[in-house]
Amino acid sequence: MAKFAKRIAYMQSTADVIRYLFEAMTDPDIISFGGGAPAKEALPVELVHEIANEVLTRDQRGVQALQYGNPIGIPDLRQAVIDQLLTPKGVKADLKNVMIVAGGMESMNLISQLYLEPGDVVLVESPTFVQSIQIFKMFEAQCIACETDDNGFVIEDLEAKIKQYHPKMIYVIPTFQNPSGRTTSLERRKAIAELGSQYDIVVLEDDPYCEMRYSGEVLPPIKYFDETGHTIFANSLSKIFAPGTRLGYIYADEPIIRKLYEVKTATNSHTNVLTQILCAEFFKRGLYEPHLKMIRDIHRERRDVMMECIKTMFPNETKFIYPDGGLFTWVELPEHVDTTLMLENAKQHKVAYMPGKEFFVEGQPIKNNCMRISFGGVAPDRIEAGMKRLADVVRLYL
Ligand SMILES: Cc1ncc(COP(=O)(O)O)c(C=O)c1O
CATH class of the missing domain: 3.90.1150.10 (Aspartate Aminotransferase, domain 1)
Structure with a gap:
């Protein structure tokens, strides 16, 4: 063999x-x-059943659902993400800033393809999400673990490791982190965005649990504090819609999304159009809230x-x-x-x-x-x- x-x-x-x-x-x-x-x-299950029945027989959407799609994703799902997920977080996005991907995991893959060279350093929280470490290693990056406490990355340690290792990327799961369940505090979110800008490092903000809040105060994403475009906000629709549909999105500055378009095209052409349509309708019909x-x-x-x-x-x-x-x-x-x-x-x-x-x-x-x-x-x-x-x-x- x-x-x-x-x-x-x-x-x-x-x-x-x-x-x-x-x-x-x-x-x-x-x-x-x-x-x-x-x-x-x-x-x-019931909502998707209803939506699928109606949508596929109307307005040529059945044909759209089964035909090749655009690498960036369908406009109505991107618009729903902007209106119902991003705008409430206080960030300003338009269609050019949002790409639909095949689940949160694909963001990590596409962004790694875009940025990581063999030997590049990725600073990660300790502990962190095991599958992301796998992806970074697949791209032959070196993952360096940084200290964390109940408020997320310990900023002094993060900055010391930035100076020591000159990383290409900081990977952070700011809200109800996987695996620890901890949330990065407001001050530290701001500090992480600033470190990305100051040292010219990509901050990959992976935030698939942020909508699943049961208590405590809502916090803005790290991306909210990003003034230079160094932070890329990656999110998943798995937890708030359905993991089996493999949907997620990336919100980033336009030049980054344009490059990700090329990477996505070379990876799998586009995200499943049928599930994008079902999810877009779920939002458009006011079912999400x-x-x-x-x-x-x-x-x-x-x-x-x-x-x-x-x-x-x-x-x-x-x-x-x-x-x-x-x-x-x-x-x-x-x-x-x-x-x-x-x-x-x-x-x-x-x-x-x-x-x-x-x-x-x-x-x-x-x-x-x-x-x-x-x-x-x-x-x-x-x-x-x-x-x-x-x-x-x-x-x-x-
Ligand atoms: C931190 C983190 N990022 C990404 C993902 C992947 O999400 P998806 O199921 O949408 O691929 C998960 C899923 O468990 C996760 O915990």
């Missing part, structure tokens, strides 16, 4: 854990807090149940993040616990989580005693049952 490219080795260990999590998701006996899926009750309220209510309840379970069932020395939104919390167990090894015990107890180690950059300080647990895809009564199993696993391990 011909040899695989070297870059494939970068993905091996993560791919194994992800494979296990997908298997856990489909085994009805396992209660899985491992994945990052929203509640199945939050998927707009009530849907968002419904999905926030569902996930808020799940978050609250999970927080209560951690407080009442886990050992006293457990530390955890109280997330104001999103799908995850981050649990820190006593230092001698290795959550990767503990996963074997969890399998026997029919419960799954994501070991924290996966979210740290290899070769840099790693915490083995953490885990990401997701409350999104599990109904409240199952959260209680699963957290009881997990608390038992932790106690036995201790």
